[in-house]
Amino acid sequence: MEVDLSKITLRPFKLEDADDFLLFAGDDQVTNYLRWQTLSSKQEALDHIKDVCIPHPWRRSICIDNCSIGFISIFPFSGEEHRFKANIGYGVAVKYWGHGIATKALKMAVPQFFADFPDVVRLEAFIDAQNLGSQRVVEKTGFQKEGLLRKYAYMKGNLRDMFIYSFLSTDLPANP
Numbered sequence: 001m002e003v004d005l006s007k008i009t010l011r012p013f014k015l016e017d018a019d020d021f022l023l024f025a026g027d028d029q030v031t032n033y034l035r036w037q038t039l040s041s042k043q044e045a046l047d048h049i050k051d052v053c054i055p056h057p058w059r060r061s062i063c064i065d066n067c068s069i070g071f072i073s074i075f076p077f078s079g080e081e082h083r084f085k086a087n088i089g090y091g092v093a094v095k096y097w098g099h100g101i102a103t104k105a106l107k108m109a110v111p112q113f114f115a116d117f118p119d120v121v122r123l124e125a126f127i128d129a130q131n132l133g134s135q136r137v138v139e140k141t142g143f144q145k146e147g148l149l150r151k152y153a154y155m156k157g158n159l160r161d162m163f164i165y166s167f168l169s170t171d172l173p174a175n176p
């Protein structure tokens with residue numbers, strides 16, 4: 001399968017995405033390294049879009065021809081001491097892996113997010129030490145690896161070692 005990366009777009013989720021959303025959010029291979037549980041029905045997909053995706057401060061559907069094939073979430077923290085930071089997560093439907101889609105989508109999302117949230121200066125990614133693909137995605141997007149957090153996250157019944165990466169607003173190119 002050839003993928004034309006110029007066709008990748010990002011947009012907010014809509015209830016009409018439920019069937020496409022279930023294709024990746026209902027797949028254990030995609031949710032394995034995510035905090036949420038694998039969805040198992042169209043109703044769960046609809047509820048998740050309505051209750052989580054739509055109210056989320058910055059969650060975008062990764063689309064080809066307006067069809068949802070993945071997601072990017074960037075969650076800005078709140079409160080005086082934390083509102084300069086945000087946390088990123090993402091996933092792509094398995095049949096689209098290995099075509100550069102996540103890298104392209106992150107390269108689009110990061111400048112958009114900093115423009116939408118000018119108070120945020122630091123974007124953080126916490127990536128499972130075994131999730132080599134995701135580490136490669138953030139490295140290709142320009143994130144810096146800051147270190148290994150041992151037994152840092154409790155996910156799906158296990159304590160996981162996580163790498164922490166960051167991208168600062170000052171890391172954006174001056175004239176993109």
Ligand SMILES: CC(C)(COP(=O)(O)OP(=O)(O)OC[C@H]1O[C@@H](n2cnc3c(N)ncnc32)[C@H](O)[C@@H]1OP(=O)(O)O)[C@@H](O)C(=O)NCCC(=O)NCCS
Binds near residue numbers: 033091134140
């Ligand atoms: C991680 C994920 C988003 C990557 O999506 P993708 O569209 O396949 O990524 P890309 O095609 O942009 O790949 C970027 C790089 O990672 C490499 N890569 C991708 N998957 C890999 C894997 N399993 N092992 C090693 N390298 C991998 C690619 O080869 C590419 O590097 P290259 O250009 O040097 O060859 C996708 O595998 C996924 O959805 N995983 C499940 C959810 C997840 O782990 N999310 C991240 C949570 S922090």
